Amino acid sequence: MSRTALRAFAFDALCILLMVVIGTRNHKTDTGVTGILFVAAPFWIAMSLTHLAPLLQRKNRQDPNPYMVWGYTVIMGMLLRNMVFNRGTAAAFVIVATVFLGITMFGWRAVVARRATT
Numbered sequence: 001m002s003r004t005a006l007r008a009f010a011f012d013a014l015c016i017l018l019m020v021v022i023g024t025r026n027h028k029t030d031t032g033v034t035g036i037l038f039v040a041a042p043f044w045i046a047m048s049l050t051h052l053a054p055l056l057q058r059k060n061r062q063d064p065n066p067y068m069v070w071g072y073t074v075i076m077g078m079l080l081r082n083m084v085f086n087r088g089t090a091a092a093f094v095i096v097a098t099v100f101l102g103i104t105m106f107g108w109r110a111v112v113a114r115r116a117t118t
Contacts, residue, residue: 046076
């Protein structure tokens with residue numbers, strides 16, 4: 001795994017953590033470590049699989065496409081949350097998570113790209 005890929009993995013994981021911490025505090029749900037881990041787990045699993053998939057291909061070992069990471073994190077995260085973790089996926093939550101993760105996941109990449117050009 002390249003240094004760039006490791007950075008992307010870490011920052012994307014932080015974006016998910018930030019979404020979960022803000023969400024659990026706003027909704028006054030379990031803000032302890034176990035509560036946060038339980039809410040973040042499906043999204044971290046989805047994001048991890050998306051980051052690792054290109055590395056498992058022998059011919060195409062590129063860094064993951066940010067659009068794929070964002071899209072699959074949201075879609076697979078919601079499916080895992082609903083089907084495996086038995087948690088709700090209300091339409092409002094899907095919209096907020098999609099927008100928040102899009103802004104943060106593309107936002108940190110934009111900041112890094114901007115700093116690289118200056």
